[in-house]
Amino acid sequence: MPLAYGFIDYGGPDVQRFLDVPAPEPRQGEVLVEVRAAGVNPVDWKVRAGMHRAFLPLSLPAILGREVAGTVVGTGPGVTGLAAGDAVFGSTVGGSGGYAELAVLPADRAARMPDGLSFTDAAALPIAAGTAYEGLATLAPAAGRTLLILGAGGGVGAVAAQLAAMDGVRVVGTASGAKRAFVESLGATAVAYDHDGVGDRLRELLPGGADTVLDLVGGDALHGVAGVLTAGTRVLTVAAEETAARFGARPLSRTGDPGTLSALAELVAAGKLDPCVRRVFPLAAAAEALALVEDGHVTGKVVLDVTTS
Known part of the structure; x- marks a missing residue:
């Protein structure tokens, strides 16, 4: 067997x-x-x-x-x-x-x-990278605009940061202080969520608010970054339905489309994306x-x- x-x-x-x-x-x-x-x-x-x-x-x-x-x-x-x-x-x-x-x-x-x-x-690639790819397709952050990733040090966040940066998006990612170097190697500006003053640091980096947010942490994470969420901020989240509704967020999901997987595979094979x-x-x-x-x-x-x- x-x-x-x-x-x-x-x-x-x-x-x-x-x-x-x-x-x-x-x-x-x-x-x-x-x-x-x-x-x-x-x-x-x-x-x-x-x-x-x-x-x-x-x-x-x-x-x-x-x-x-x-x-x-x-x-x-x-x-x-x-x-x-x-x-x-x-x-x-x-x-x-x-x-x-x-x-x-x-x-x-x-x-x-x-x-x-x-x-x-x-x-x-199928779950983490696939979720990142399809989440960014839904958020559609434009070149020159901002994307805030909550939980940028994990499998989904790491791929999302690279894909967005590849398209000219300015990426800010929260992660533990121990992951700062890793997150910044992905093309993002790292903000340590386990240090004091996270909200102040985010407002300093994003004075006009975040254009798009990818919340991969859930729980109360969106409450902690409420200071950079504006009426025009588009948000995808893994948080509970009640929390998502409070911030006008949409749930993050994955379709499993093989076209998504093929696109990711080609990027990795070409050396453009690190899984x-x-x-x-x-x-x-x-x-x-x-x-x-x-x-x-x-x-x-x-x-x-x-x-x-």
Whole structure:
């Protein structure tokens, strides 16, 4: 049986373990992939904790992980355009996790990997980078205007900062003081949220207010930057619906469009975009990798290399 890591019940890290599960089989419109690398994301531990069970029901035990890169080894009925041997990446189907040697992807949402893109970098793109790309498409910050990113040091924020700066947008990003150098390497001006005077510093940098805001922190983060939000500021947020409504914000979401993934892959392959993979663990150390992400202070992206033990 293929090696897989997941959880046997909803709860904390104590319910995680390697699972003895049969190899998945691709159904209509799906492809079976031999996983070479899998992305590790905050959504993974939230799924394990049961936070998403209302809209993502799972049969337990379940495999962790939602984004992979690998090689097609089988196709389900109705699949055209992809065949065994093709290198692809994308988000797994519901119920098929990515922390495994084999995973299932929807064929119509699996993107081909261009030459020059590594499996490790490809596995970092579907969720975090895809969310960043589509979030910026919605906000549409114009060249010369300002974008404030709350939580610029994480996987989504790091890609969003680079993409916006690439388009001539002036980017200001909040992050912990320890991530200042990292955030500024992305082309953004860093503001430490764990230091006093954050509001004053933001008003100093953005005296006319922020044109656009990408809130990747949620909670009360928007309250803390209210001083640079104007009637014309466009805001996307991961905050709760009530908070979003209070600030006239729209929810941040991701479609999984393979066109988005292909565009990102080409940028990375061309050396124009850094997916910011900063830690790579073998599948055998999946618990350690997820713990690092769950702690909430990781810089950039964490990826599992499924080909190493």
